[in-house]
Amino acid sequence: MTKYILGIDIGTSGTKAILLTTEGEIIAQKKDNYSFATPHPGWAEANAQDWFNAVASLIRTLASKVNDEDIVAIGIDGLYGGSGIPVDTTGKVLGPALIWMDRRATKETKKVADLVSDTELMDVTANLSDPYYGYTKLMWLKKNKPELYQQTAKFLPPESYVIYQLTGQQSINYSAAGNLAGVFDINKDEWSQELADKLGIDIDKLPQKFVESTDVAGRVNDKWAARLGLKAGTPVFNTGVDVGPATVGTGVFEPGKVTVALGTSMNAALVTEKPLRDKKLIIWPYSYKPKDYYYNFAGANTAGAIVAWFVKEFATEFDENDGPKELDFQSSDVPAGSNGLLVLPFFMGERSPLWDSDIRGTILGLSLKTTKYEIYNAFQEAIAYSVRQSIEQFGDEVGDSITLVGGVSHSKKMDQMIADVTGKTILTTKSGGEANLGSAILAGVGINSIDPQDASKWIKIDEKVTPNLEKHEIYNRYFDMYKKAYNNLKDFYQEFSNI
Numbered sequence: 001m002t003k004y005i006l007g008i009d010i011g012t013s014g015t016k017a018i019l020l021t022t023e024g025e026i027i028a029q030k031k032d033n034y035s036f037a038t039p040h041p042g043w044a045e046a047n048a049q050d051w052f053n054a055v056a057s058l059i060r061t062l063a064s065k066v067n068d069e070d071i072v073a074i075g076i077d078g079l080y081g082g083s084g085i086p087v088d089t090t091g092k093v094l095g096p097a098l099i100w101m102d103r104r105a106t107k108e109t110k111k112v113a114d115l116v117s118d119t120e121l122m123d124v125t126a127n128l129s130d131p132y133y134g135y136t137k138l139m140w141l142k143k144n145k146p147e148l149y150q151q152t153a154k155f156l157p158p159e160s161y162v163i164y165q166l167t168g169q170q171s172i173n174y175s176a177a178g179n180l181a182g183v184f185d186i187n188k189d190e191w192s193q194e195l196a197d198k199l200g201i202d203i204d205k206l207p208q209k210f211v212e213s214t215d216v217a218g219r220v221n222d223k224w225a226a227r228l229g230l231k232a233g234t235p236v237f238n239t240g241v242d243v244g245p246a247t248v249g250t251g252v253f254e255p256g257k258v259t260v261a262l263g264t265s266m267n268a269a270l271v272t273e274k275p276l277r278d279k280k281l282i283i284w285p286y287s288y289k290p291k292d293y294y295y296n297f298a299g300a301n302t303a304g305a306i307v308a309w310f311v312k313e314f315a316t317e318f319d320e321n322d323g324p325k326e327l328d329f330q331s332s333d334v335p336a337g338s339n340g341l342l343v344l345p346f347f348m349g350e351r352s353p354l355w356d357s358d359i360r361g362t363i364l365g366l367s368l369k370t371t372k373y374e375i376y377n378a379f380q381e382a383i384a385y386s387v388r389q390s391i392e393q394f395g396d397e398v399g400d401s402i403t404l405v406g407g408v409s410h411s412k413k414m415d416q417m418i419a420d421v422t423g424k425t426i427l428t429t430k431s432g433g434e435a436n437l438g439s440a441i442l443a444g445v446g447i448n449s450i451d452p453q454d455a456s457k458w459i460k461i462d463e464k465v466t467p468n469l470e471k472h473e474i475y476n477r478y479f480d481m482y483k484k485a486y487n488n489l490k491d492f493y494q495e496f497s498n499i
Helices: 048-063 106-115 118-125 134-144 146-151 158-167 174-180 193-199 222-228 243-248 304-314 323-330 372-397 412-422 435-446 452-458 469-496
Strands: 004-010 014-021 026-033 071-078 085-087 154-156 216-219 235-241 258-262 266-272 282-285 294-300 342-344 362-364 401-405 425-429 461-465
Touching: 004 048, 004 158, 004 243, 004 435, 014 048, 014 435, 026 048, 048 071, 048 158, 048 222, 071 158, 071 243, 071 435, 085 146, 085 158, 106 134, 106 193, 118 193, 134 146, 134 174, 154 158, 158 216, 158 235, 174 235, 174 282, 235 243, 235 435, 243 258, 243 266, 243 294, 243 435, 258 372, 266 372, 294 372, 304 323, 304 372, 323 372, 323 412, 342 372, 342 469, 362 469, 372 412, 372 469, 401 412, 412 425, 412 461, 412 469, 435 452
Parallel strands: 004 071, 071 235, 258 401, 401 425
Antiparallel strands: 004 014, 014 026, 085 154, 216 235, 258 266, 266 294, 282 294, 342 362, 425 461
């Protein structure tokens, strides 16, 4: 009899679910959208109830398509939750999560340098200090929200919180622990009490049970099984930070391939057997075999987010779903370089490889002849430049092609532009590259219903986009100016941020 697996991806702007058979046949997919709050410039907060409501609704909808007992596993991943969700001893949510995009912990980041040397941080955690990381956000909460910090029993990543609600079991995936950074010893795969003491972070407020993506994190309890149309006791897998399962969803079960995920943000990743220290990268244990493989990535805080912002503010004649497609068509004849426009896409500061909280989005080259479509094209070029800047951090590890996945990668115009800017052949997948698929695969591996080699065969490359060498030469010059523009403006924005 056919058996099914649910894969759930709790994202920054929406949650996606997939129902597939253990043979890889996709039965149904669905997405629920929501938003996050930005109460101040550089702040980004999310509501845990939005996440849980979306997950519950999607499970209920997809589970209704098959018999309860035929769903044999659920894999759940989540956006990088930054500080995590503060909950008390009963599991009650005490406040919002300060998500990955939040940049408020600037003073705490500077304080880290006085408490722990860069050498020690890099040696122990393979990461440094920045407002991006969860441990600096915890330091901010302890100083600025002391009552909330003291009342918090645990800070739970998004996927950990949802799994806790469904199963009553608390856990943290090795990838989420590594991405918290600061207090995670990547050499021993455990919290570092020594670093926690130096930084003033209470280790007991973090989840104590570490799990791999193929370990059972808990089983659906009677209450939620009845409400969601599941069999009580269905195993749930905590598959960690979303971009890891998304990479698994491209068929990556061993080191060596570069994958770029383009969604709200952008992540360019390379899986290796040893951490690529001292390259300004973000590093944590990989979603598959976390004690053997490492996920090394650079990226952009805003990728699809600036496209969505542009549609909302300047293309109101289109809805949020059709807007990018229409703008792709309307801007299709804009030449490389957008007729002299250059955009810095740092609308929420920037993480790896720039690590700059003060920099902001900038449009250079505007004139009275500039059109909306030229600006939109320049926004897309900015995303492509950030991809190139990120993959260059890997040095000789990058081959002649990169795999591109995620919602923004569904734009053929964007695919070609990234090929032209990077000079690399772009590979896109027909059914892979989604975190919910990767989470379902990892759950299937966990119950021994899916073989990684079989899963790799499910991921079919449906298109190879080769670069236009003439445009690549043009983009080489613009990319040099892109880097020069940042170098010339970073001091201005640092001073400007103090006003």
